[in-house]
Amino acid sequence: MENFDVIVVGGGPAGLSAAISAARAGMKTVVIERGDYPGTKNVMGGVLYSRATEAVIPEFWKEAPLERPVIEQRYGLLTGNEIITAAYRDPLWAEPPYNAHTVLRVKFDGWLAKKAEQAGVMIIPETVVEDLLYKGDLVVGVRTGRAEGDLGAKVVILAEGANNFVAHKAGLAQDLQPDTVAVAVKEIIALPQEKIEDRFCLEPGQGATIELFGDSTDSMLGTAFIYTNQDSLSIGVGVILKQMIDKKWTPNDLLENLKAKPYVKRLLQGGETKEYLAHLLPEGGYKAMPKLYRQGVLVAGDTAMLVNGLNREGSNLAMTSGLIAGQVAAEAIKSGDISAHGMSVYETRLRDSFVVKDLYKYRNINHFFEKNPHFFKVYPEIVSNAARTFFSANETPKSEGFKQIGKMMFERRSKGAMFSDIFGAWRALK
Amino acid sequence: MKLDDKLYLVRFNTDIQNHIKIKDSEVCLKCQDKPCTRICPAHVYDWDEEENRISVGYEGCLECGTCRIGCPSGNIAWQYPRGGFGVSWKNG
Numbered sequence: 001m002e003n004f005d006v007i008v009v010g011g012g013p014a015g016l017s018a019a020i021s022a023a024r025a026g027m028k029t030v031v032i033e034r035g036d037y038p039g040t041k042n043v044m045g046g047v048l049y050s051r052a053t054e055a056v057i058p059e060f061w062k063e064a065p066l067e068r069p070v071i072e073q074r075y076g077l078l079t080g081n082e083i084i085t086a087a088y089r090d091p092l093w094a095e096p097p098y099n100a101h102t103v104l105r106v107k108f109d110g111w112l113a114k115k116a117e118q119a120g121v122m123i124i125p126e127t128v129v130e131d132l133l134y135k136g137d138l139v140v141g142v143r144t145g146r147a148e149g150d151l152g153a154k155v156v157i158l159a160e161g162a163n164n165f166v167a168h169k170a171g172l173a174q175d176l177q178p179d180t181v182a183v184a185v186k187e188i189i190a191l192p193q194e195k196i197e198d199r200f201c202l203e204p205g206q207g208a209t210i211e212l213f214g215d216s217t218d219s220m221l222g223t224a225f226i227y228t229n230q231d232s233l234s235i236g237v238g239v240i241l242k243q244m245i246d247k248k249w250t251p252n253d254l255l256e257n258l259k260a261k262p263y264v265k266r267l268l269q270g271g272e273t274k275e276y277l278a279h280l281l282p283e284g285g286y287k288a289m290p291k292l293y294r295q296g297v298l299v300a301g302d303t304a305m306l307v308n309g310l311n312r313e314g315s316n317l318a319m320t321s322g323l324i325a326g327q328v329a330a331e332a333i334k335s336g337d338i339s340a341h342g343m344s345v346y347e348t349r350l351r352d353s354f355v356v357k358d359l360y361k362y363r364n365i366n367h368f369f370e371k372n373p374h375f376f377k378v379y380p381e382i383v384s385n386a387a388r389t390f391f392s393a394n395e396t397p398k399s400e401g402f403k404q405i406g407k408m409m410f411e412r413r414s415k416g417a418m419f420s421d422i423f424g425a426w427r428a429l430k
Numbered sequence: 431m432k433l434d435d436k437l438y439l440v441r442f443n444t445d446i447q448n449h450i451k452i453k454d455s456e457v458c459l460k461c462q463d464k465p466c467t468r469i470c471p472a473h474v475y476d477w478d479e480e481e482n483r484i485s486v487g488y489e490g491c492l493e494c495g496t497c498r499i500g501c502p503s504g505n506i507a508w509q510y511p512r513g514g515f516g517v518s519w520k521n522g
Contacts, residue, residue, distance in 0.1 A: 034513050044522075105521075107522075109522070250471075275519065
């Protein structure tokens with residue numbers, strides 16, 4: 001049996017970041033990946049955040065295969081064929097040190113894996129890790145699907161993605177539930193660069209993102225998104241699985257429904273679908289986080305439920321958690337303490353970072369929205385209706401228009417209910 | 431665009447081994463809702479009227495894992511395909 005200091009399960013942003021930081025600290029490190037090479041099994045929207053990436057690869061933008069720097073983030077509320085949008089744009093985001101880029105994961109993860117190899121990491125592709133390897137109660141490596149596929153390690157870092165098979169077998173993670181995961185589908189739609197730049201009002205090379213709420217998901221808890229790549233758009237929709245089941249939608253029909261919306265259709269017009277993808281998102285938040293460590297084991301990225309759905313952040317939480325996991329593994333191995341106590345430093349550092357702080361901040365928000373579905377239905381309708389009245393020049397005096405808006409609002413949602421919604425939302429975010 | 435046409439765009443290295451199993455087909459008979467036939471993004475699961483069971487087209491599985499969590503009876507044994515097999519994204 002071959003022995004390593006650190007075995008990383010999974011070659012995504014969390015696993016590769018963990019491997020790079022462990023290898024840089026002098027650890028003999030291997031990443032075990034089930035695809036032909038890291039990236040080929042990996043999917044996200046996808047927005048890559050610069051600060052978290054820079055912490056792993058300084059000045060990554062000079063060589064990484066990125067699509068476009070995001071200079072505008074647009075939010076939209078859909079009601080039928082109507083839409084209300086708000087956007088923030090800063091051209092400075094088109095320059096170093098950037099804020100975020102769109103990426104395609106096959107290219108980006110493949111590149112990150114090459115950087116890992118340059119740092120001394122060994123990558124074993126086409127191999128599924130089936131379980132941890134134990135000696136008594138002690139974790140001493142992993143068991144893979146290959147014949148004589150046991151590999152020894154002092155520390156195993158689990159970054160196996162949302163489907164937490166190994167973490168679950170190890171008793172660290174609980175069963176995923178229909179209300180703690182979202183199912184997402186996406187299409188890559190090819191479009192010439194100039195068309196993308198014209199339609200999104202961008203200078204050559206710049207990028208934009210759009211998130212759509214309300215009827216984009218048939219008012220279910222989730223979002224739709226449109227991101228600009230170099231010569232394609234990524235368009236997708238993700239919804240909490242329980243709501244998808246209850247409302248009897250199929251993911252592809254929901255995506256087609258979105259693509260048919262007038263506002264969306266015009267952005268995609270003339271484009272050619274190149275790929276259709278599906279992915280599971282861990283959306284359980286703080287309360288559904290697994291145990292993050294035990295003797296000889298650390299859990300990072302999606303496997304650890306490190307996704308902030310409200311700000312659609314995930315890749316950054318993955319990379320930061322991976323980076324810290326790699327560092328803690330190396331420190332523990334060097335100090336000779338890979339006991340649960342030695343590993344617990346990982347949780348302490350994650351809790352001190354934005355990763356767990358953000359999840360803690362939003363710990364009640366998913367439950368709040370599940371209990372208050374009108375936030376995705378009634379309020380978008382009220383806002384659209386109010387805007388239509390406000391912008392209509394129909395010889396109604398404005399004073400009358402404002403009265404109509406007030407009346408319409410409180411017919412749709414009583415004053416008391418609105419008050420308790422505001423109070424409830426405030427409490428959920430407190 | 432039809433789902434079948436979309437799935438045609440996906441690159442697979444299909445394994446001869448099936449990585450999905452219905453644990454107990456009796457359970458499906460009693461299942462009224464059969465959410466697996468809707469929630470799978472690739473429509474891998476279909477109710478076969480003649481054979482009175484769920485048919486599983488594992489070859490088109492996009493490996494998201496939604497079915498395993500969405501089955502109300504936990505009746506789908508879904509694993510990853512063997513290393514190197516299954517979906518291989520072009521863009522991701």
